[in-house]
Amino acid sequence: MESLAVLVTVLLISATLSGPIALALTYLRVKSKSGKFAKRTFITLFAMWGALTALQFAISNLSFFPRIMGVAGVSLSIYALKREFFTRSEK
Numbered sequence: 001m002e003s004l005a006v007l008v009t010v011l012l013i014s015a016t017l018s019g020p021i022a023l024a025l026t027y028l029r030v031k032s033k034s035g036k037f038a039k040r041t042f043i044t045l046f047a048m049w050g051a052l053t054a055l056q057f058a059i060s061n062l063s064f065f066p067r068i069m070g071v072a073g074v075s076l077s078i079y080a081l082k083r084e085f086f087t088r089s090e091k
Contacts, residue, residue: 011053016069018050019076026083043084051077 025043030036054073057066 012057012066012069015050015054015057015073018046019054019073019080022046022050022080023076023083026080040084043080047077047080050074 022043025039025046028039030039051074054070054077056070058070058074060067060070
């Protein structure tokens with residue numbers, strides 16, 4: 001039972017923090033091509049992991065607070081992807 005509690009805690013933390021981490025990475029300014037590639041890779045990984053785990057909480061039959069955390073995680077992850085890939089960059 002303790003391992004199940006640890007697993008649920010890790011999933012809740014990753015669903016809650018992956019979106020804000022991905023969003024924070026979008027504010028970094030990188031000049032080199034390899035840096036941009038690494039930045040976009042990490043943003044994509046954090047956002048997709050956060051969106052998938054948060055979506056599980058958002059659509060499951062849980063209480064109100066985990067559902068809100070799931071909706072917030074999904075929306076922040078989608079916003080981070082939109083901000084990185086679908087906005088014009090300053091040149």
